Amino acid sequence: MKTQYYVASSLDGFIADRENRIDWLMEFGMEEFSADYAAFIENIGVIVMGSRTYEFLLGEGLAEWPYAGQMCWVLTSRELPRIEGADIRFARGDITDLHREWAAAARDLGKDIWIVGGGDVAAQVYDAGLLDELLITIMPVVLGAGAPLLPTAANSPVFEVVETHAFSGGALGATYRTRR
């Protein structure tokens, strides 16, 4: 069971632009990444996201909930709308306690945990020493400012690189393992 942060970033480390939008990402077209995503999501039993990521998905007017095969935890201190037919649990509290629940659920399923985002949620998990892997797709674009990839509290230890690959359109994919 692994806890993974799978995310697309600009070259300069932003996951959303200064208006908190991802139009710049969508412009690349997602076809090229669909096999990579399919291989990834197949092993995911539990997903975790912050309230703003959840609200972003709500605002997208999705025809269907894209994570029907996963348990979804949304970290929030607010009341948020539910989505018909989606397995969503709203939660707040200590990240280590919460992670124990996510891990138990993922183990029961024989699958992994995906920290969807935003960066602040991933940073909380990272800072608590609970992140196993960072799977990043680095897009060939500079945003200059925006929502940071992983706003951790301190310089991190070095990551170990597990694997890297180049997409034909210029994106770079890399899997990093955190050192404990």
Add this chain to the structure above:
Amino acid sequence: MKTQYYVASSLDGFIADRENRIDWLMEFGMEEFSADYAAFIENIGVIVMGSRTYEFLLGEGLAEWPYAGQMCWVLTSRELPRIEGADIRFARGDITDLHREWAAAARDLGKDIWIVGGGDVAAQVYDAGLLDELLITIMPVVLGAGAPLLPTAANSPVFEVVETHAFSGGALGATYRTRR
């Protein structure tokens, strides 16, 4: 004649940490990158840096000036110490006018221009439409905060990827060409 920004960055887009230090970079050891650097610097006739980068180099107590083979422009509005035996010109003013001078000198030498940094100098060159290539070495480390890679004024157009390569220690190298 090309104007290139050749730089090492953390995974999350910082070129120096929150204390403006590069210890995190030096920890990787530079041997692995020496061939890459040697191939790069061979084609550089003119280097350009901001005053803080210059002062950083001064503070390093270098046994010898590392850019003896290049003309060096330092962008500054302050009086700064000179270095014995180094070809250094202090300058201030409009970046497009200055770039005309750098380009003329580089062309005379049959070589290219290296924007050494910091990110703000590279961003000025980029925003003026004068940056041809970004040559980045992405180190397997997250800093969380620090000096940004390329703090441009606006979302940039997409870069074209010229070439990518993986270093054995986990760094990723990539050359990007700006689109005009």
